[in-house]
Amino acid sequence: MQLSLIKNPDETQVLAYNLARIVFAETKGISLKAVEAMTSMIYNIHIKYEKSFEDIATDKNIFDALNEKSPQHKFLSVDANDKKFQMCLRIVKTMLHGNLSDSVFGATRFHHTDVLPQWAIARGYIFECEDILYYL
Numbered sequence: 001m002q003l004s005l006i007k008n009p010d011e012t013q014v015l016a017y018n019l020a021r022i023v024f025a026e027t028k029g030i031s032l033k034a035v036e037a038m039t040s041m042i043y044n045i046h047i048k049y050e051k052s053f054e055d056i057a058t059d060k061n062i063f064d065a066l067n068e069k070s071p072q073h074k075f076l077s078v079d080a081n082d083k084k085f086q087m088c089l090r091i092v093k094t095m096l097h098g099n100l101s102d103s104v105f106g107a108t109r110f111h112h113t114d115v116l117p118q119w120a121i122a123r124g125y126i127f128e129c130e131d132i133l134y135y136l
Helices: 011-027 032-048 073-077 083-096
Strands: 109-112 127-129 132-135
Touching (some): 011 073, 032 083, 032 109, 032 127, 032 132
Antiparallel strands (some): 109 132, 127 132
16 A cells, blocks of 8 residues: 655645744744734735735745845744744734734834844834834
């Protein structure tokens, strides 16, 4: 008897897992508030710039974790059964269904407090959550 791998035909699950991995990598699932903030920002980018969630999930200019040299990159390979990852997945699914309120006041950019990107020098952040600053 030969076993075969059954693939999930629901592409929304693939997208939800990809986005949840990014949210986890950038927030480390440190708190519900941090996860909701990062996920809200993703939705804001989707609405403001009319970018698909698939494009957002692969944009290395938005998420440093997608760059192999980033300290956050290793968190992309989190175990799918990890409780903090599961929290990220629930919040992402809520967002994909249009049921997540904007907790970052329209922010579409962010950075961690231990770095100061060039684009942030002349701007004031509008929201701070854990070690992440959010900007319009």
